[in-house]
Amino acid sequence: MRFLLDAEQREFARTLDALLGAADTPAVARAWSRGDHTPGRVLWARLAEAGVFALAVPEEFDGAGLLPLELTLAFEALGRHAVPGPAVETIASSLLLASLAELGDVVPAKAWLPRLACGTGLATLRADAPAALRAPYALDADAADLRLVVAGDQLWRAAEAGAAVASHDPARRLFATAARGELLAAGPHVAAAAERAWAWATLATAAQALGVGRALLERTVGYVRERRQFGVAIGTFQAVKHRLADVLIALEFARPLLHAAALSLDPVEIAMAKVACGEAGWAAARAALQLHGAVGYTEELDLSLWLRKARPLRDAWGTPAACRARVLAG
Amino acid sequence: MDLAHDPAVESFRAEARAWLADHVPAAPLPSLETREGFAAHRAWEAELAADRWSVVSWPERYGGRGADIMRWLVFEEEYYAAGAPGRVSQNGINLLAPTLFDHGTEEQRARILPPMARGEVIWAQAWSEPESGSDLASLRSRAVRTDGGWLLSGQKTWSSRAAFAERAFGLFRNEPGLAKPHLGLTYLMFDLHAPGVTVRPIGRLDGKPAFAELFLDEVFVPDEDVIGAPGEGWRVAMSTAGNERGLTLRSPGRFLAAARRLAAQWDACDRDPAVADRVADALIGARAYQLFTYAGASRFAAGDAIGPESSLNKVFWSEYDIALHEAALDLLGPDAERADGPWAESWVFSLAGPIYAGTNEIQRDIIAERLLGLPKGRR
Numbered sequence: 001m002r003f004l005l006d007a008e009q010r011e012f013a014r015t016l017d018a019l020l021g022a023a024d025t026p027a028v029a030r031a032w033s034r035g036d037h038t039p040g041r042v043l044w045a046r047l048a049e050a051g052v053f054a055l056a057v058p059e060e061f062d063g064a065g066l067l068p069l070e071l072t073l074a075f076e077a078l079g080r081h082a083v084p085g086p087a088v089e090t091i092a093s094s095l096l097l098a099s100l101a102e103l104g105d106v107v108p109a110k111a112w113l114p115r116l117a118c119g120t121g122l123a124t125l126r127a128d129a130p131a132a133l134r135a136p137y138a139l140d141a142d143a144a145d146l147r148l149v150v151a152g153d154q155l156w157r158a159a160e161a162g163a164a165v166a167s168h169d170p171a172r173r174l175f176a177t178a179a180r181g182e183l184l185a186a187g188p189h190v191a192a193a194a195e196r197a198w199a200w201a202t203l204a205t206a207a208q209a210l211g212v213g214r215a216l217l218e219r220t221v222g223y224v225r226e227r228r229q230f231g232v233a234i235g236t237f238q239a240v241k242h243r244l245a246d247v248l249i250a251l252e253f254a255r256p257l258l259h260a261a262a263l264s265l266d267p268v269e270i271a272m273a274k275v276a277c278g279e280a281g282w283a284a285a286r287a288a289l290q291l292h293g294a295v296g297y298t299e300e301l302d303l304s305l306w307l308r309k310a311r312p313l314r315d316a317w318g319t320p321a322a323c324r325a326r327v328l329a330g
Numbered sequence: 331m332d333l334a335h336d337p338a339v340e341s342f343r344a345e346a347r348a349w350l351a352d353h354v355p356a357a358p359l360p361s362l363e364t365r366e367g368f369a370a371h372r373a374w375e376a377e378l379a380a381d382r383w384s385v386v387s388w389p390e391r392y393g394g395r396g397a398d399i400m401r402w403l404v405f406e407e408e409y410y411a412a413g414a415p416g417r418v419s420q421n422g423i424n425l426l427a428p429t430l431f432d433h434g435t436e437e438q439r440a441r442i443l444p445p446m447a448r449g450e451v452i453w454a455q456a457w458s459e460p461e462s463g464s465d466l467a468s469l470r471s472r473a474v475r476t477d478g479g480w481l482l483s484g485q486k487t488w489s490s491r492a493a494f495a496e497r498a499f500g501l502f503r504n505e506p507g508l509a510k511p512h513l514g515l516t517y518l519m520f521d522l523h524a525p526g527v528t529v530r531p532i533g534r535l536d537g538k539p540a541f542a543e544l545f546l547d548e549v550f551v552p553d554e555d556v557i558g559a560p561g562e563g564w565r566v567a568m569s570t571a572g573n574e575r576g577l578t579l580r581s582p583g584r585f586l587a588a589a590r591r592l593a594a595q596w597d598a599c600d601r602d603p604a605v606a607d608r609v610a611d612a613l614i615g616a617r618a619y620q621l622f623t624y625a626g627a628s629r630f631a632a633g634d635a636i637g638p639e640s641s642l643n644k645v646f647w648s649e650y651d652i653a654l655h656e657a658a659l660d661l662l663g664p665d666a667e668r669a670d671g672p673w674a675e676s677w678v679f680s681l682a683g684p685i686y687a688g689t690n691e692i693q694r695d696i697i698a699e700r701l702l703g704l705p706k707g708r709r
Contacts, residue, residue, distance in 0.1 A: 001335050001400055003624040004632065009331070069331060221702050236707030238691070241698030248697060249642050256621030257614070263333055272614045324610035328593075328601075 003256070005073070013073040016050055020081035026302045032084035033170035037143045040085050041122075047074075047083070048119020056094040056200060061101070061113035063094070068200065068262040072207040076258075079211025079281075079313070082305040084171040086124040086140040088208065088317065090116055092201035093123035093148050096155070099193035100185055108155075108184045112146055121145040126177055127194065128152065135198065135317065137165060141175035150194045151179035154186045169308040201317040202270050206258055206277035209313040210251060213281035216288040216306050217247050224291055240291055247287045250280035271318065271326035278314035278323075285310035333624065335400060342397070343404045349381060350412035359415045361675055363538035368452075368494040371418035375449025385423055385447045392439065393447030399627045406581035407620075413587070421491055422446045422453030424579060426499050429517070433558040433566045441554075442519070454492035454522065456500030456544055459485055464692050464709070466501070467512040467564060471546065473502035479552040480504070480560075482520060485545055490686070492542035493531035497521055501563045515563035519555040526550070536669065536678045579640075579687060580647045582620035585654070588676075589616035592658050595672075599661050608657035615650045622646070638700040641693040648683030648690060655680045 005013070023046070028039045047053065055071045057063020064070075071091065078087055094116050101109035115121035125148035126138040141147050141161035149156040159181035165174040221244060224235035234240050254276035261273040285307050289296045296303055314320065335343070359374065360367035378384035379393055387402045388394025397405065417423065427446065430439050445451040462469040471484025482502055492498060498520055505514030522529055526549040531539035558566035589612040596602060596609045622643070630636055655677040659666035668674065684690040691709075698704040 001333055001339070001624065002628050002632075003331060003333055003621065004628045005331055217702075221704065225704065232707070233705055235698075235704040238695065238707065238709070241702075241704050241707075242691070242694040244702055244704070245645070245694035245697035248702060249646055252639075252642055253615075253618040253622050253646055256625050257618050259331065260333060260617075260621050263331065269617075272617055275610070275614055276618060321607075324607050324614075327610045327613055328606060 003259070005069075005259075009070060009073060012051075012070060013077060016047075016052070016074055016077040017080070019046060019050060020077055020083065023081070025081040025083055026305055029082045029084045029171045029305050032143075035142075037085075040143070043083065044085060044122065045119045047078075047087075048117070052078075052087075053090060053094070053119050054117040056091045056098070057113050057117040058098050058101070061098065061109055061117065063098075063113065063117040066095075066098070068203060068265060069259060071200070071204055072258050072262045075204045075207035076211035076214070079208035079213075079309075080215045082171070082212070082215065082309065084140075086122055086138075086144055088201050088204045089124040089139050089144070090122055091204050092197040092317075093125050093146060095200045096125065096148065096150075096193050096197035099196045100155070100189060103189040103193060105185050105189060108157075116146070123148065124175075124177075125150065125197070126175075127198075128179055135201070136176075137174035138162075138177040139175075140173050141177045142173060147177050147181075148184070149177055149179040150190060153188055153190045154179065155184045155190045155194075156180065157182040157184050167312055169312050171305065171309070172312055198317065199265060199267060199270055202274050202323075203258075203261055203265075205313055205317040206254075206261070206270070206274040209274075209281035209310065210254055210258060210277040212306050212310050212313060213247070213251050213254075213277070213284035216281075216284040216303070216310065217244065217251065219303055219306070220244065220247075220284075220288040220291050234291075243287045243291065247280070247284045250276075250283050254280040268327055268330065271323035274318045275320050275323045275327070278320055281310045282314045333621075335404065339400050339404055342401050343408055346383070346386075346405050346408045347412070349383060350408055350414055353377060353381075354412045354414045358413075361538060362416055362418045363493075363534070363540040365494060368418060371415055372449045372452060374415050375417070375419050379448040384419070384449070385427070385443075388427070388443065388447065392443040399630055403581065403583070403623065403627060405583075407583035407586060410581070410583040410587035411590075418491065419446060419449055419452055421455050421495075422451075425455055426453050426519075429499075429557055429566060429569075432569060433517075437554065438557065451497055452491060452495040454489050454495040454498040454542070456486040456489050456492070456498040456520075458488045460487055463488075464689055467510075467515070469501060469503060469515070470506075471500075471502050472506070473504040473516050473518060473551075473560075474548075475504070476550065479550055480516070480518065480556070482518065482526075482546045482549040482551055485543065487543045488532075488541050488686075489544050490541045492522060492529055492544060493539040495522060498544065499557075501567055504560050504563075512564035514561055515567075516560045517557040517563040517566045518551050519557065520546075520549055520551045524549050534678070535681065536675075579644070580651075582616070582623045585616040585619055585647065585650065588651075588654055589613050592654060592661075595658065595661055602661060605657055605660050608653065608660075612650075612654045612657055615646075615654070619643075619647060619650065638696050641688075641696040642701070644687060645684075645690050645693050645697070648680075651680040651683050 032040045052074045054064040055067045097109040122144045123146040124138040124141050124144040127135040128151040147158040156179045158177045161175045162177040257273040257276045261269040359370040362371040385394040386397040386405050459469050473480040501515045504516045508514040526547040528545040530543045534540040658673040
């Protein structure tokens with residue numbers, strides 16, 4: 001056993017962090033929120049160049065093969081830098097199409113996977129019942145080139161994004177995309193492929209939530225070291241320290257669950273990781289908001305980019321309730 | 331990155347499992363915090379030691395099996411999964427022995443470790459004093475130089491296991507009045523039955539004498555029972571906090587077994603929906619703690635030191651342990667009140683977790699200052 005990232009994996013995470021740290025991602029996220037997708041697509045292309053969107057695409061379709069552990073590293077970085085766009089959904093769409101190909105239906109995979117892997121195509125997807133609880137909306141369907149809708153044992157490519165619904169996070173644009181347009185596949189293999197895609201979406205969302213929590217902690221640590229009241233930095237106060245210590249504990253105990261889930265892809269382990277990462281991310285948001293005080297409650301402060309994302313990510317692709325039920329089902 | 335144990339570790343697991351299946355008492359032993367239970371647990375230590383299972387991570391010459399940290403973790407998983415008794419020798423094994431390995435002499439190790447491994451000598455810890463709890467370095471008990479050794483005087487308290495143990499270890503001030511409180515301290519071992527020692531057992535919350543006050547009046551300790559150099563006691567006591575002790579104070583196996591037990595009880599209670607989320611969280615927390623420990627053990631095996639992150643560990647398991655027990659008690663309904671209930675003793679014990687081994691307030695200070703880089707402030 002060696003439950004540690006190897007040098008290459010650490011380097012991959014470092015590279016992405018450096019790339020995103022230099023990309024003014026808050027400005028990209030704010031543009032995305034206004035409906036200006038141009039800076040977001042430029043960033044997307046750079047992430048694709050770094051290999052992010054090839055991590056869920058088999059090599060025969062110009063991907064890197066299925067690399068769930070690297071995927072969690074990438075999505076932790078995306079969350080940490082508040083990167084907007086349907087990244088989870090693109091990964092899940094890739095998995096869905098790759099799984100269909102494995103089950104003998106290669107046409108949609110051939111048409112789309114190379115584009116998704118190299119970043120020239122953005123994808124989103126949603127599910128009609130019974131999996132609707134996990135994916136009722138197609139994220140950023142207005143920006144996506146491929147809009148997939150799973151309806152029972154049918155897979156549709158929707159022509160229209162459909163009606164928009166606002167999210168608490170303005171960088172997340174939700175659409176109730178209808179199962180109309182081109183029927184890409186039909187049969188029991190669609191449900192099987194969708195199940196696998198949902199698992200990867202849950203894993204990637206957990207990683208993103210963890211990254212969001214980490215960013216919130218880092219920004220808040222920076223703030224309480226600078227902010228002075230009663231003549232001293234507020235970070236000297238135990239009430240402040242202990243709250244942040246608890247955030248670090250929650251994040252640090254969530255990450256091993258995430259990595260273990262990526263290693264096994266076991267549904268119970270993925271559910272465990274999603275609960276822990278989602279709750280830790282949201283706990284980080286609560287602490288960040290409280291310790292910033294009134295300025296943290298403003299839209300203007302960049303902190304809001306993460307604060308408003310933490311709760312939606314906690315609930316997207318597997319609510320805590322649904323994931324706990326999965327854990328108990330064994 | 332992988333989570334698969336080597337085949338050699340798995341065969342070690344199988345060997346441990348087979349031995350435990352043959353030897354673990356069918357009925358739980360009486361509470362180790364009673365005279366009768368203490369004796370029963372001591373006999374169990376001897377039974378473990380007879381087949382070299384009491385201190386698997388020690389070198390063979392002291393009664394161990396030279397097991398590395400992964401084997402130790404696997405042994406603990408099997409130990410608690412088998413429902414084996416609590417370890418009455420844990421103060422000695424977890425706190426004193428690592429200090430002897432790092433700072434003791436070969437003579438001390440050869441003399442002290444084998445009887446510890448066999449349960450013949452049970453050790454109590456003697457850190458806290460009435461005026462020195464979290465601020466341990468302010469301690470005032472004295473070690474005064476005498477011919478061939480030291481004379482210990484003063485008062486120690488909250489001394490776990492001291493009511494029935496043979497010996498104790500702790501810090502004493504050999505040179506008062508130095509510039510900093512953690513200077514001039516010496517790490518000593520002493521006999522609880524020596525002339526000048528008075529042991530007054532203290533009933534913990536459930537009345538059992540789990541700890542004691544120690545009154546020392548010119549208790550003679552020979553030089554051979556000083557660990558490290560006189561005056562270096564603080565460094566000696568603290569240095570082992572940074573090694574695997576940070577990982578081994580509470581093994582994940584214990585919580586994995588408890589969480590499984592809780593889940594089984596929840597099943598037997600028609601999966602009471604009111605407690606469902608907390609049962610799920612107990613399963614998730616046990617797995618998280620196991621994986622966090624595996625990650626730390628992997629870093630340790632790769633040669634990294636375990637530093638202040640052991641504080642993350644301590645807060646996590648102590649809070650987790652209470653939450654798990656609260657869920658278990660809630661499943662019992664009004665019978666949770668019964669002091670003879672299936673979770674009663676371990677629940678009472680869990681309540682002490684956030685207090686001992688460095689309170690969780692001190693641990694959170696360490697986390698904030700050393701891991702997050704926040705400025706020091708008043709405690």
